[in-house]
Amino acid sequence: MSNNVMSEIRKDYLYHLVMNNERADGRSFDQYREISLETGVIKKADGSARVRLGNTQVLVGVKIQPGEPYSDSPDRGVIITNAELVPLASPNFEPGPPNEHGIELARLVDRGVRESKSIDLDALCITPGQKVWILFIDIHILDDCGNIMDASSLGAIAALMTAKVPAEQYGLGEDWPLPVRDIPVATTVVEFGGVLMSDPDTDEETAADTKLTVITTADGSVCGMQKRGPGPLSMDNIYRIVDISCEKAKEIREKFLDV
């Protein structure tokens, strides 16, 4: 995240690498670090996933409980997304209520799930106006080595895709798998030294002023987008990033989320 301290000499080094078309860990500019995804890692959760993206580690747990609907959508389920940037994951994280980074992360993951309409909220109604299923998506960052956004988003959708609605526990019939209709995938690109780099690690995130996270759906539409960081982006670079994102998201979806 942006509070990292970085020496000028390290930044210069990264800059010179970029000038030679290289990255510190030898990846090409559009290449992701190695991804591994395990689901069902937490038995007490109704759906869970642990994502490793290089050395970045994120754990996402989904809990599903009956509760009251919102008054403006009495017959629809509820999604609540929260991210915990716990202090064990980075020297920059502090205990306490989520700061703006944590809030932004959670809201972006939420936006992907919500705007892609991957969860059929109508199917989560139990008694209209009184009782609906509430979906809690809780993101726990374990090790922040850069790009926790993409890792969290991948973890969230993987946890949802393997989640079961625990109906039996509440005397509401048999457990049933949570129906997931679309697979949103978030991909993040930073601009640094005039080039666009996918999946930034900590140093690249710190050195770069600007990131763009694009969330795409299975049909290649954009369902969420957010420029992050204190720098600008040209329209041309935005278009290029969206194209890169569509392609990368497709690869990730096919490799890890193909059902």
Add this chain to the structure above:
Amino acid sequence: MDDKLSFFKDGIRLDGRRPGELRPVKIEAGVLERADGSCYIEMGGNKVIAAVYGPREVHPRHLQKVTRAIVRYRYNMASFSVEERKRPGPDRRSHEVSKVSREALEPVILTHYFPRSVIDVFVEVLQADAGTRTAGINAASVALADAGVPMKSLVSSCAAGKVDGQIILDPMKDEDNFGEGDMPLAMTPDGEVTLLQADGRFTVEEMREAMETARKGCEQIYEIQKKALIDRYSRLEDPKEEGSGV
């Protein structure tokens, strides 16, 4: 509203606008006495006021940066600004809006002129009608200029949306709530994008069209912002306005 109800009647939107038309915009610079810079804006039904304090000393001190000023941006909605009373104070949404709005202005502020100081931007939404963050950025940008904060340029902001499969400029409340997508954007007059968000569903082509549409809106708003600043300072030169002269 019924989903099947159309957002257009003979190609005209429900509030009488064409697809690429902004709502009326009114901007006035220098509306507050105590603030170093201020601005009041009306964009459609949005009424937003922005104030700038600083560059000034940073409190708490540990936040200061030795090489540049920090920028703080507080977006706040009045409890009476929306249909159902909003609980006062920051919620998760306003935290996020504050962050992206700050990042929309940081690219143009020459913060390195003022090491160890802070530039505080306070934005109060008095009446909300879809597009409060863009209105807030427009007002904040003018307020910064009014405060004399050195900037590379102004920042102008507006949203594009998608309703009935068509891209529109500056969605109003119903188009935002019941439409298929919303894409707020902020940019400098030379076309650098400083804020970009999107929700809903856009194909890649629609995304490009929406960005172009929003760009045209920003260009119009830029002219209004400039005029507000010129008006403000030509007003100052007119001695008749200052006191009765007796």
